Amino acid sequence: MNKHFYTVIMAGGIGSRFWPLSRQKAPKQFLDVLNSGRTLFQLTYQRFQAICPEENIFIVANKDYGALIREQIPTLKEEQILLEPLSRNTAPCIAYASHKIAAKDPDACIIVAPSDHLILSESAFIISAEKSLQFASRNDVLITLGIRPNRPDTGYGYIQFIEDLKDNDFCKVKTFTEKPDLAIAKQFVESGEFLWNAGIFIWNAKTILKAFETHLPEIASCFNFSDNLYYTDSEESQISKAYLECTSISIDYGIMEKASNVWVLPCNFGWSDIGTWNSLFELLHKDENNNAIKGKYIFTRNAKNCIINVSDDKLLAVNNVENLIIVESDNIILVADKNQEQDIRNVVNEIKSKYREKFI
Amino acid sequence: MNKHFYTVIMAGGIGSRFWPLSRQKAPKQFLDVLNSGRTLFQLTYQRFQAICPEENIFIVANKDYGALIREQIPTLKEEQILLEPLSRNTAPCIAYASHKIAAKDPDACIIVAPSDHLILSESAFIISAEKSLQFASRNDVLITLGIRPNRPDTGYGYIQFIEDLKDNDFCKVKTFTEKPDLAIAKQFVESGEFLWNAGIFIWNAKTILKAFETHLPEIASCFNFSDNLYYTDSEESQISKAYLECTSISIDYGIMEKASNVWVLPCNFGWSDIGTWNSLFELLHKDENNNAIKGKYIFTRNAKNCIINVSDDKLLAVNNVENLIIVESDNIILVADKNQEQDIRNVVNEIKSKYREKFI
Numbered sequence: 001m002n003k004h005f006y007t008v009i010m011a012g013g014i015g016s017r018f019w020p021l022s023r024q025k026a027p028k029q030f031l032d033v034l035n036s037g038r039t040l041f042q043l044t045y046q047r048f049q050a051i052c053p054e055e056n057i058f059i060v061a062n063k064d065y066g067a068l069i070r071e072q073i074p075t076l077k078e079e080q081i082l083l084e085p086l087s088r089n090t091a092p093c094i095a096y097a098s099h100k101i102a103a104k105d106p107d108a109c110i111i112v113a114p115s116d117h118l119i120l121s122e123s124a125f126i127i128s129a130e131k132s133l134q135f136a137s138r139n140d141v142l143i144t145l146g147i148r149p150n151r152p153d154t155g156y157g158y159i160q161f162i163e164d165l166k167d168n169d170f171c172k173v174k175t176f177t178e179k180p181d182l183a184i185a186k187q188f189v190e191s192g193e194f195l196w197n198a199g200i201f202i203w204n205a206k207t208i209l210k211a212f213e214t215h216l217p218e219i220a221s222c223f224n225f226s227d228n229l230y231y232t233d234s235e236e237s238q239i240s241k242a243y244l245e246c247t248s249i250s251i252d253y254g255i256m257e258k259a260s261n262v263w264v265l266p267c268n269f270g271w272s273d274i275g276t277w278n279s280l281f282e283l284l285h286k287d288e289n290n291n292a293i294k295g296k297y298i299f300t301r302n303a304k305n306c307i308i309n310v311s312d313d314k315l316l317a318v319n320n321v322e323n324l325i326i327v328e329s330d331n332i333i334l335v336a337d338k339n340q341e342q343d344i345r346n347v348v349n350e351i352k353s354k355y356r357e358k359f360i
Numbered sequence: 361m362n363k364h365f366y367t368v369i370m371a372g373g374i375g376s377r378f379w380p381l382s383r384q385k386a387p388k389q390f391l392d393v394l395n396s397g398r399t400l401f402q403l404t405y406q407r408f409q410a411i412c413p414e415e416n417i418f419i420v421a422n423k424d425y426g427a428l429i430r431e432q433i434p435t436l437k438e439e440q441i442l443l444e445p446l447s448r449n450t451a452p453c454i455a456y457a458s459h460k461i462a463a464k465d466p467d468a469c470i471i472v473a474p475s476d477h478l479i480l481s482e483s484a485f486i487i488s489a490e491k492s493l494q495f496a497s498r499n500d501v502l503i504t505l506g507i508r509p510n511r512p513d514t515g516y517g518y519i520q521f522i523e524d525l526k527d528n529d530f531c532k533v534k535t536f537t538e539k540p541d542l543a544i545a546k547q548f549v550e551s552g553e554f555l556w557n558a559g560i561f562i563w564n565a566k567t568i569l570k571a572f573e574t575h576l577p578e579i580a581s582c583f584n585f586s587d588n589l590y591y592t593d594s595e596e597s598q599i600s601k602a603y604l605e606c607t608s609i610s611i612d613y614g615i616m617e618k619a620s621n622v623w624v625l626p627c628n629f630g631w632s633d634i635g636t637w638n639s640l641f642e643l644l645h646k647d648e649n650n651n652a653i654k655g656k657y658i659f660t661r662n663a664k665n666c667i668i669n670v671s672d673d674k675l676l677a678v679n680n681v682e683n684l685i686i687v688e689s690d691n692i693i694l695v696a697d698k699n700q701e702q703d704i705r706n707v708v709n710e711i712k713s714k715y716r717e718k719f720i
Contacts (some may be wrong), residue, residue, distance in 0.1 A: 020677070297719070301707050302700075313691060315719050316382070317707045321696035324681070331673060333688060335695055337680035340662075347661045347677045359657070359675050 005052035005133050006108045008097040008232040011041055011061040011069065011115035012087055016360065017275060019348050020332035021309055024360050029116035030068045033280055035294055038129035040274070041115045042072050047122055051111065053130050058082055058101065059115075060093045079231060086243045091219055091254040094201075094241065095212055095246075099223045102205040103230040110208065112201040112251075118283060120270025129268045130200035135170055135263075142211060143170065143202040144256060146195025146264040147271045155275055157197035157252070160188075163263050173262040176252060195264060198271055201251065206259075216254045222246040277325050277341045281307045307338060332359055365412035365493050366468045368457040370474035371421040372402055372430065372447055377635060377720065379708050380692035381669055384720050389476035390428045394638055395654055400634070401475045402432050407482055411471065411489050418442055418461065419475075420453045430660040439591060444602045451614040452579055455572055455606075456560075456599065459583045462565040463590040469497040470568065471563040472611075478643060480630025492562035495530055495623075502553045502571060503530065503562040504616060506555025506624040507631045512545035515635055517557035517612070520548075521624050536612060555624060558631055561611065565623075576614045582606040637685050637701045641667045667698060692719055 011029050029041040029314040036043070036305055048057050048163040059076065060070055063083040070076065082097055094112055101108045119125045132143045146159045158177045164170035176197065180188060188194035203211075212220035229238050256262055274280050284292035284307070293302055295310035302320040310316045310328040318326065323338045336344050352360050371389050382388040384419035389401040396403070408417050417431055419436065423443040430436065442457055461468045471489055479485045492503045506519045518537045536557065540548060548554035563571075564629055572580035582602040589598050616622055634640050644652035644667070651663055655670035662680040670676045670688040678686065683698045696704050712720050 020675075112392070249417040297715075299707050299711055301703060301710070310693070315380075315691065315711070316693045316695070317704070317711060318695050319704050319707050320700040321695060324695065326693075326695055328693060332675045332677070333670070333686075333693060334677045334679075335681060335684065335686055336678065339682060343661060344677070344679050347659050347679050350661070351659055351675070351677060355657075 001051075001053055002109070002133070002137075003053055003056070003139065004105060004107050004109050006101050006105070006110045007048040007052050007102070008063075008110055008112040009041070009044055009048065009057065009059050009092065009115045010090060010093055010112065011059050011065060012084060012093060013114070013351060014062075015085070015099065015347050016352075018277070018280070019344070019360070020329045020334055021327050022195050023330065025064070026068065027065075027116075028274070030065070030072065034118070034283060035285070037123045039072055040118070041069070044113065044115045044117070045073050047119060047125065048113070049112070050122070050126050051133070055080070056108075058097050060097050060116075061083060062087050076160075084243060085240045088243055088246060088335070090219075090247040090251040091212075091216055091244045091249045094251050095216070095219050095223045096242070098146065098205055098208045099225075100230045102209060103228050106205060107312070109133050110203060110205060110207040113275070114199050116274065117198070118272045118274050120272075120335070122269075124267070124269035126322075128265055128269060129200075129202070131169070132265055135168060135209070135265075135275075136204050140207050140210075140261060141170075141203065142207065142256060142259055142262045143262050144173070144262065145191065145198045145200040147198050148266055148268050149189045149194065152189045153180060153196070154179055154182055154185050155279075156273070158185070158188050158337040159197050159264050160193050161195060161266070163193070167263070170263040170265050172265050173256075176257045178252075180236045189352070195266055196271075197252070199252075199269070199273070201256075208255075211255050211259055215258045216249065217250075219246045219254070228349050277307055277338060281338070305338065361411075361413055362493070362497075363413055363416070363680065364465060364467050364469050364470070364497065366416040366418065366461050366465070366470045367412050368409040368454065368461070368470055368472040369401070369404055369408065369417065369419045369452055369475045370450060370472065371419050371425060372444060372453060373474070374422075374447070376705070376708050376712075377702070378637070378720070380689045380694055381687050383680075383690065386422070386428065386635070387425075387476075390425070390432060393634065394478065394643060395645070399432055400478070401429070404473065404477070405433050405477045407479060407485065408471070408473070409677050410482070410486050411493070415440070416468075418457050420444060421475075422447050422459050444603060448603055448606060448608040449608045450574075450604045450611040452582070452603065454568070454611050455576070455579050455583045456602070457563055458572070459575070459585075460590045460628045462569060463588050466565060468565040469493050470563060470565060472510055474559050474633070477558070477631075478632045478634050480501055480632075482629075484627070484629035487507045488625055488629060489560075489562070491529070492625055495528060495625075496562045496564050496567070497528045500567050500570075500621060501530070501563065502567065502616060502622045504533070504555050504622065505558045505560040505562075505627050507558050508626055508628050509549045509554065509556050511544060513556070514539055514542055514545050515639075516633070517559075518545070519557050520554050521626070523553070530623040530625050533616075533624050536617045539614075553640070555626055556631075556685050557612070558627070559612075559633070561616075568615075569621055570616050575618045576609065579606045579609075606692070637667055637698060637704075641698070663700060665698065683707045 053296045060082040160174040161171035291306045293308045296312035297315035300318045304322045325336045420442040473602035520534040651666045653668045656672035657675035660678040663678045664682045685696045687694045
């Protein structure tokens with residue numbers, strides 16, 4: 001295993017999409033939404049143990065999740081957990097981690113990944129990740145993993161690649177398009193030139209730090225301390241200052257869409273960002289009436305195509321309903337049309353505006 | 361106010377029809393299902409305070425509900441609360457109350473009523489009740505109040521009366537029919553000869569005791585103690601013995617359908633037995649989307665024609681659903697099609713058979 005290979009797991013998302021199952025105090029990545037016995041964060045961590053030395057795996061998350069991270073992966077050392085005093089999107093998060101890793105190992109080659117995605121074929125993923133780390137270790141490139149789309153999903157970002165500009169399966173990236181409408185998504189998929197943006201990036205430390213200097217110099221200066229304060233007692237206070245000063249921007253918008261050395265590796269490892277109840281429903285085990293059910297005391301009669309998730313201390317009786325999301329968590333109950341799940345956000349926002357953090 | 365007028369309120373029903381709102385430990389009559397600030401039992405008691413002296417109102421209920429009764433009407437004296445050691449349907453309940461009242465006042469004239477019905481026009485009801493008590497005090501008759509039907513409801517019992525055999529608005533009863541099917545119910549309503557059986561009975565003590573001797577001699581003997589033990593310390597043990605011995609039968613089946621001196625008073629006082637979620641829904645205040653909502657933290661979006669009732673310590677978010685019953689009580693949640701409410705009973709029975717009393 002290459003000792004210069006590093007992983008950065010971004011575990012900061014608040015994610016109200018699975019509310020009330022996911023809450024601000026326990027977002028999706030820290031839940032066992034797949035009923036697999038492990039949380040998405042634990043599954044992600046486990047996946048990268050096969051790719052880089054365990055001590056080279058770094059977690060970045062809001063400080064509120066420090067306790068959850070330590071609880072779910074007790075073997076992590078404190079220096080592997082990078083706690084953000086504020087949530088500032090992915091660019092500052094990656095800048096922080098990149099500087100910290102570079103301070104330890106200037107020849108580091110880094111794979112950055114979200115903590116809450118599903119990857120069904122771990123072996124295919126490991127092959128793609130290692131191939132990308134190898135390519136990035138030898139080249140001044142910013143790599144993103146692209147998923148071959150099997151449907152015109154309007155919830156994903158799309159990457160257009162240039163087939164002719166190819167190097168060892170890696171293709172030069174032409175454009176990024178965030179969540180297109182259905183007609184455009186269909187064209188994208190039919191053209192064969194587009195891939196889904198999985199939000200998994202690979203580069204060497206020097207290349208990403210240079211990209212920050214070029215495209216986000218303000219953020220670069222926040223984390224590029226004149227004295228090397230990483231791994232010292234001063235790190236926490238300097239990082240607090242950096243987060244207060246730096247702007248909130250995504251790595252996609254801040255660097256990937258602007259840089260000229262961006263490459264994509266077309267992949268096929270059974271990926272889902274599990275971003276919606278419906279995508280979760282697809283992944284879960286269903287009963288003979290196509291209901292995905294989790295809970296200790298659940299009684300259904302004439303229920304079809306429902307996703308049900310209720311605490312073990314509650315009893316739920318369901319009669320003659322279809323296509324419902326019925327979720328109870330921590331005394332909050334959601335009953336919603338599974339086919340109109342995008343509207344749930346509006347209810348959650350209304351609750352948020354009325355009660356602030358109380359139920360969120 | 362005639363001091364020989366008495367009321368017997370039957371408050372024993374267990375009623376799983378409003379489960380999980382109504383539970384074995386707190387059935388419908390002891391709940392404020394109408395959101396009026398008073399329980400159905402309290403509303404019923406209040407109604408009879410205008411008809412007979414307060415000390416002449418007797419409550420009969422299973423011993424499990426003694427505490428609830430005392431709590432809801434604190435002014436009741438212990439001798440007014442008749443606790444049944446076992447539930448044995450309405451005939452033993454009425455036999456017990458009739459003997460006890462007759463032991464105190466042989467000239468008593470008694471109105472017997474359920475504790476969980478709604479009467480919208482109290483003044484019309486009082487007129488009908490007083491008229492019946494007057495008629496019963498002078499005649500050897502068994503009177504039942506009949507409601508003029510406004511729809512072919514298949515959930516009610518029907519009383520056929522003989523228009524020609526009339527005495528002061530009271531008509532002789534020809535037949536009783538329990539819950540007919542829809543075609544028959546339609547014929548009943550169209551004929552004009554049928555009334556709904558409200559389960560409210562009026563008779564004098566001598567007449568009802570004689571009817572028990574004639575039609576249910578076994579039950580009569582159980583409660584007709586040789587020594588007059590009512591209002592003594594021996595009452596409780598003798599009643600326990602009586603309930604163990606007597607059969608379980610309704611007053612309708614045991615006496616009303618067999619006796620020849622049964623009369624009905626056609627009434628019109630806005631009556632409902634609130635026997636179904638849909639009948640309750642009709643009575644409740646609805647929001648602009650025709651939802652009947654009770655709960656402290658309820659958020660609905662695109663919800664229509666729903667009946668929602670959730671404890672004040674729970675939050676419920678509802679999105680894009682129609683015609684649902686969503687009820688939470690004591691950590692039990694019911695989500696059911698309002699148009700198929702008769703099937704809820706099957707779910708409840710399944711839960712009962714699996715967990716006995718735990719959730720019932």
